[in-house]
Amino acid sequence: MRWEHLNGTSTCPILQYDGGSHSPAIHPPYAGRALFHPSNGSLSLENVQESDSGVYKVTVNEGDGESLQILLEVLKPVSRPRLWSSALVAQATGEVFCDVAEGKVDTITWKKDGRPLPAERGSHLSGSLSVLSLRSAKKSDCGSYSCNASNRISWQETSLNITIAGLSPPLQDVLRLAVVAVVFAATSGWGLIFPVCQSEKLRIRGELWRWLSAYTCGLVCIASVLASTAGIFWMREEGPSVAIILPQIALTYAIVVNFLVSATVTFQPAKFTQFKSRTGEPFHQGWQQGGR
Numbered sequence: 532m533r534w535e536h537l538n539g540t541s542t543c544p545i546l547q548y549d550g551g552s553h554s555p556a557i558h559p560p561y562a563g564r565a566l567f568h569p570s571n572g573s574l575s576l577e578n579v580q581e582s583d584s585g586v587y588k589v590t591v592n593e594g595d596g597e598s599l600q601i602l603l604e605v606l607k608p609v610s611r612p613r614l615w616s617s618a619l620v621a622q623a624t625g626e627v628f629c630d631v632a633e634g635k636v637d638t639i640t641w642k643k644d645g646r647p648l649p650a651e652r653g654s655h656l657s658g659s660l661s662v663l664s665l666r667s668a669k670k671s672d673c674g675s676y677s678c679n680a681s682n683r684i685s686w687q688e689t690s691l692n693i694t695i696a697g698l699s700p701p702l703q704d705v706l707r708l709a710v711v712a713v714v715f716a717a718t719s720g721w722g723l724i725f726p727v728c729q730s731e732k733l734r735i736r737g738e739l740w741r742w743l744s745a746y747t748c749g750l751v752c753i754a755s756v757l758a759s760t761a762g763i764f765w766m767r768e769e770g771p772s773v774a775i776i777l778p779q780i781a782l783t784y785a786i787v788v789n790f791l792v793s794a795t796v797t798f799q800p801a802k803f804t805q806f807k808s809r810t811g812e813p814f815h816q817g818w819q820q821g822g823r
Contacts, residue, residue: 534567534574537586537600545574545587579605581635608685609634612678621697624666629678631659634685642677668695670768705764712757719750741796748793755785 532555534545546567548555555567566575572591576583584605590598610633619625629639639661641648648654654663659680665672677690759782762775 532572533590534565535588535590536583537588539585548572581605581607606682606684607634609636609680609682609687611687612639612680612689614676614678614689614691616691616693619665619668619672619693619695621669621695622667624664625668625695627663627665627676627691627693629661629663629680629689631680631687634659634680635682636680637682638680640679640681642679644674645677670695701764701768705761705768708757708761708764712754712761715750715754715757719747719754745793745796748789748796752786752789752793755782755789758782759786 532548532550536543536545544558545561545565546555546557548567548569555569557565557567561576564577566577567573568575572589574587574589582605584603587601587603588598589601609631613630613632614628616627617625629641631639636656636659639654639656641654641661641663648663654661661678661680663676673694674692675690676693677688679686679688681687759779762779762782766772766775
């Protein structure tokens with residue numbers, strides 16, 4: 532009786548047994564691992580490895596005897612996958628990698644936040660490495676990604692939190708609005724600081740003061756409108772937040788007050804002059820009494 536290991540195109544002899552009381556001759560590398568049972572001609576392998584997979588052939592009475600081929604497949608449990616990603620930037624294409632160091636992998640499946648990802652998400656398997664492509668990465672791609680590697684005897688899973696750097700196009704528009712609002716607010720500050728820095732003789736009065744007031748209030752109104760619009764767009768993308776809602780209330784108040792003041796000074800200056808005279812009258816009378 533003879534046992535052989537057929538691995539592809541090569542043949543490796545395991546043992547030859549001529550009958551009788553003599554022990555079979557076991558060839559390396561099976562010496563110490565192969566155990567032959569003369570009573571039924573079976574062969575036992577100890578400490579099996581993946582390289583032991585293949586076709587085993589046993590021949591009885593070589594020459595005119597019969598032979599039998601047996602397929603053996605040795606599987607090793609898969610190791611825990613290693614999960615990492617490339618640099619992920621908004622609106623750019625990024626990749627998430629899942630690699631299994633040990634064990635033959637049959638399938639690798641992906642999940643996001645505990646839910647299976649559809650096949651059209653662009654993952655492909657090459658050996659023990661699976662690559663998940665994130666095309667035009669956006670905020671909704673952020674989350675917990677898990678990779679499940681499995682074969683017929685085992686499975687292992689690893690998770691990784693993915694974040695996307697940068698701002699989405701809507702939030703980029705919000706940033707532009709905020710910058711323009713700051714520019715208008717800074718320009719309106721000139722209308723507030725310039726009169727204060729002037730001496731009493733050069734101080735702006737009369738018609739020029741009226742137009743400067745309208746100019747300053749108009750710029751403050753425009754800056755408030757832009758800042759309020761930026762806040763609305765931000766909440767539409769990120770959700771409502773107290774840090775945005777409270778400034779929105781203050782900005783709404785600033786818009787109404789500055790618009791009314793600017794419109795009154797521009798189109799009805801007489802009413803604003805009367806209001807200014809009425810509010811200044813008690814102070815003027817008090818100054819006269821104090822002088823006496």
